[in-house]
Amino acid sequence: MRTSNLDSTDRKILRELTGNARIPVAELARKVGLSKTPVAARLKALEDSGVITGYRATLSPRKLGLTHVSFVEVRLDDTRPAALQAFNAAVRRVPEIEECYMIAGGFDYLLKVRSQDMADYRRVMGEEVSTLPHVTSTTTFVSMEAVVEGSSPAL
Template sequence: MMDLDATDKRILAELVANARISTTELARKVGLSKTPVAARIKAMEEIGLITGYRAILSPLKLGLTHVTYLEVRLSDTRERALRAFNEAVRAIPEVEECYMIAGGFDYLLKVRSRDMADYRRIMGEKISALPHVHATSSYVAMEAVVEQSWMSL
């Protein structure tokens, strides 16, 4: 892990807020010249702290207003079964997040869809067909209270 000083943290905060910021503008905001800012960014990329840059699309503008959290219990939790599930769930574009869980179920999925009918289709055609799925429980989100793309440094 890289030791981050206050300037590194400011650079990261600016990049999280606007990954398209120019090096010149970023340097001005953090109080350095372009060359050291570029060197710091390159170092953070090389160690894997910065893993990439991307456009973040608005699910709401795309009509994906329905969010469901889904508990999944598997019938088999041996390593081969887990790998098969992991590989298959990655191929479902409506699954926005998937976490293996230690607890009363095996996986927690965040699924985005247009509406309840669309979610029902995704469940019936895609999620229920995943390898080793034994049981599921769905929880429909009513409102997003906090959505963050990064934690405070």
């Protein structure tokens, strides 16, 4: 199922679920204007097609004491497939790395690193990020405020 194949009811279902993934099917049906059975069938179709990839709890970084956010540009000394695969596998094992993107531009990867404070970030950089395979240099940008964060794709 492609985004272009989603009708307005599918989009309503997805918007409701992004606000509350634990909403009962009966309540979801009421909110989108259908009965329970067709909504359950649509949910199954959205899951089977891979549009819905899972359900999870959204945690509060503030309540967990993880309020320090940094973005790190990473440059590698080798960008052949084996080096990229080694870096990708290693970066997935660092829990403080919340997001990682391969970039087309003046550097190779952009990381979003979440930590407790600057001292914790320095530890993550020294013990984790700088020891990742093929890392040759990094540049850090510290976030002062999250203006938009963790939003869902526009539907």
